[in-house]
Amino acid sequence: MNSWKTSQWTFGLLGCLSACQSTTTVETSIQSTLNRLQHEDRTNAILAIVPDALEQVRKLDGKDSNQPLYGQAVVIKDNIHLKGMATTAGSLALTNNVASKDAPVVARLRNAGAIIVGKTNLSEWANFRSTSSSSGWSSVGGLTTNPFDPFCTACGSSSGSGAAVGSGLVQIALGTETDGSVTCPAAMCGIVGLKPTVGLLPAEGVVPISSSQDTVGPMTTTVLLAAHTMDAMVLNRADTYASSLSRDALQDLRVGVLRQHDPQPNSPEAKIYQRALEILEEQGAILVDIEDIPGLGRIQRLEWNLLLREFKREINLYLDSTPPEVESRTLAEVMAFNRANAEKAMPHFDQEIFELSEQTSPSDDPSLDTLARQLKRLAGPEGIDALLQQANCEILVAPTFGRPWKIDLENGDSFEGSSCTTLPAVSGYPHLTVPMGLADGLPLGLSFIGTAFSESTLLAAGFAFEQARID
Numbered sequence: 001m002n003s004w005k006t007s008q009w010t011f012g013l014l015g016c017l018s019a020c021q022s023t024t025t026v027e028t029s030i031q032s033t034l035n036r037l038q039h040e041d042r043t044n045a046i047l048a049i050v051p052d053a054l055e056q057v058r059k060l061d062g063k064d065s066n067q068p069l070y071g072q073a074v075v076i077k078d079n080i081h082l083k084g085m086a087t088t089a090g091s092l093a094l095t096n097n098v099a100s101k102d103a104p105v106v107a108r109l110r111n112a113g114a115i116i117v118g119k120t121n122l123s124e125w126a127n128f129r130s131t132s133s134s135s136g137w138s139s140v141g142g143l144t145t146n147p148f149d150p151f152c153t154a155c156g157s158s159s160g161s162g163a164a165v166g167s168g169l170v171q172i173a174l175g176t177e178t179d180g181s182v183t184c185p186a187a188m189c190g191i192v193g194l195k196p197t198v199g200l201l202p203a204e205g206v207v208p209i210s211s212s213q214d215t216v217g218p219m220t221t222t223v224l225l226a227a228h229t230m231d232a233m234v235l236n237r238a239d240t241y242a243s244s245l246s247r248d249a250l251q252d253l254r255v256g257v258l259r260q261h262d263p264q265p266n267s268p269e270a271k272i273y274q275r276a277l278e279i280l281e282e283q284g285a286i287l288v289d290i291e292d293i294p295g296l297g298r299i300q301r302l303e304w305n306l307l308l309r310e311f312k313r314e315i316n317l318y319l320d321s322t323p324p325e326v327e328s329r330t331l332a333e334v335m336a337f338n339r340a341n342a343e344k345a346m347p348h349f350d351q352e353i354f355e356l357s358e359q360t361s362p363s364d365d366p367s368l369d370t371l372a373r374q375l376k377r378l379a380g381p382e383g384i385d386a387l388l389q390q391a392n393c394e395i396l397v398a399p400t401f402g403r404p405w406k407i408d409l410e411n412g413d414s415f416e417g418s419s420c421t422t423l424p425a426v427s428g429y430p431h432l433t434v435p436m437g438l439a440d441g442l443p444l445g446l447s448f449i450g451t452a453f454s455e456s457t458l459l460a461a462g463f464a465f466e467q468a469r470i471d
Contacts, residue, residue: 026071027057030115033073036169037118043154045163047078047121047141048085056115063113068228068242070113074172077161078119078141079126080216081205082106089207090124090138092345093337096325103205105174105216105233112232120144120160120173126181127157128209128311130349132412135159135185139345145407147189148442152404153413155184161219162189166443172229173219178209178307179425180401182217183433187400187445190435192226192462193219197453198428201233208314210307212372213425223434223463230455241459247467249460251284256393259291261418263399268439269417273399276436276446276465280397283468285461288391296422299378303426306375308353309360309368331358348409380427385451395454395461400433400445424449432458434466 030053037046053073060071076082079089081099083106088094101107106116121141127133135156136144144159146152147167154163158175162185165173175182177195186193195217203214218229227241234241257277263269281287312331319329328334335354338345362368387396402417424431429452433445446465448458 024057026060026115027054029071030054030057030073030117033117033170041167041169043145043147043150043163043167044142045120045144045160045167045169046075046118047088047160048119050082050085050117050119053115053117056110060113065113067113068231068240069109069172072114072172073117073170074109074114074174075118075120075161075164075170076106076116076174077122077158077176079122079176079207080106080174082116082119085119087207088138088140089126090122090140091334092139092341093328093334094207094322094326095140096327097322098325099205100323101205104202106205108233108235109174109229114172114232117170118164120158120164122158122160123156126176126178126207126209128178128307128353129351130412131352132349134348134407134409135413136163136407137348137409143407143409146404146442148438149404151406152442153188153407155180155188155401155404157181158185158219162186162191162193165189165191165219165221171221172225174216175219176206176214176216177425178213179303180419180421182219183421183431183445183447184401184419186219187433187435188404188443190438190443191219191221192223192435192466193217193433193445194226194230194455194459195424195431196230196455197430200453200455208311208318210310211314212306212310212376213428223459223466226432227459227463230459241456244456244460245463246460247464248284249464250280253285253395253461254288254391254393255280255285255461256288256290256387256391256396258293258396258398258420259289260293260296261398261420263402263417269399269403269444272437272439272444273446276469277397279465279468283464288393290387290391290396293383293387293423295378295383299375299383299426300422302371302375302378303422306368306371308357309364309371312357312360313362313368349412375426376428378426379423380429380452383423384427384429384449388451394450395457396449398447398449400447403439403442403444420447420449428452430455430458432462434462436469
């Protein structure tokens with residue numbers, strides 16, 4: 001266990017001894033969870049254990065036990081603010097970035113009865129520092145590994161959240177996604193992950209990359225828990241996400257199959273994917289092949305330009321708002337910190353993305369707002385929406401990613417297989433991944449993609465698939 005986690009745990013244990021004298025069912029459960037986080041974290045998923053978990057349990061007294069997450073242990077990715085604890089984004093430059101209040105999404109979880117028990121490791125700066133980075137590594141937390149194979153990646157950037165749920169430490173975690181950072185680690189850790197529509201959840205209190213694409217999302221053991229977590233975080237809905245779940249949701253549902261993302265023929269991945277498609281059909285889905293995704297390469301190139309430019313703007317605004325104890329208050333100063341502390345901050349890879357981002361200018365053509373609107377149109381109305389309309393379908397499916405690859409800290413990530421994350425990421429549309437099986441012992445996820453604010457439809461379809469596969 002790293003010293004960061006140990007120091008947080010020691011303080012918390014001393015503060016909670018009196019609470020342990022008289023236990024309730026929830027208190028016993030949370031104490032067991034704390035013990036797992038401390039002693040059974042074989043993937044190095046947990047960055048810090050909260051000091052007040054049992055105090056949170058005591059505050060449940062008098063609250064409605066029918067709340068969606070009442071007494072449920074939740075861990076939070078360490079680029080999300082948790083009051084009284086540092087939000088590091090995995091960077092040594094932010095170890096003094098102690099949050100004065102919870103991010104709104106965290107506050108909503110607490111209001112729904114959740115017990116926040118820890119913060120999870122992540123790919124440093126949410127995988128936006130170097131083109132040769134290794135997912136799951138940060139200078140604060142070290143390397144998070146895959147629950148199914150310690151020599152394989154957990155993907156990223158929500159590596160610790162995926163591994164914490166996938167290894168059984170907790171059933172619910174929060175991650176964040178700009179492009180693939182919830183759905184890839186969820187798929188590769190064998191769990192459920194939902195990237196909601198951008199803007200559905202508040203982004204305040206989250207270390208940013210892109211205001212156009214950033215969102216918080218639940219990572220859970222089941223679709224039902226993902227729905228409950230969304231019900232806790234999305235306010236003022238007439239109905240609940242959980243109430244939309246049905247084993248019959250696939251009956252007569254027209255589903256577009258994105259054949260551009262098919263695995264290699266005759267591979268173990270192809271056999272698992274084919275079986276997943278068969279399950280969809282067995283549950284009444286009408287599958288429609290979609291052979292091509294026009295303009296995908298162009299969207300990916302423009303996205304890279306957008307992210308470099310938005311990151312510089314967003315991170316400078318964020319750093320300027322951090323507590324006075326944070327000495328690195330601009331991207332340029334973070335880069336200087338990394339150079340001055342290269343042995344600890346950059347032992348495996350450099351900061352090429354930071355350097356490219358720093359070189360961008362508000363005067364670059366086209367304007368940032370124009371580029372953002374163009375990309376939203378290409379990936380949304382002219383992308384996902386057009387594919388759905390042309391095929392007369394309600395949702396799209398594809399393999400989320402290939403299988404987890406071997407970790408190589410010196411050479412970085414070596415992606416295997418195709419990824420379907422770009423269109424939903426750039427459009428800001430929702431994207432759900434649900435486990436579909438193991439290829440040579442390594443998990444694969446099936447993606448469900450829809451138009452804006454179609455989370456209920458995706459969760460219902462994912463639930464029906466999940467239940468049929470379990471049967």
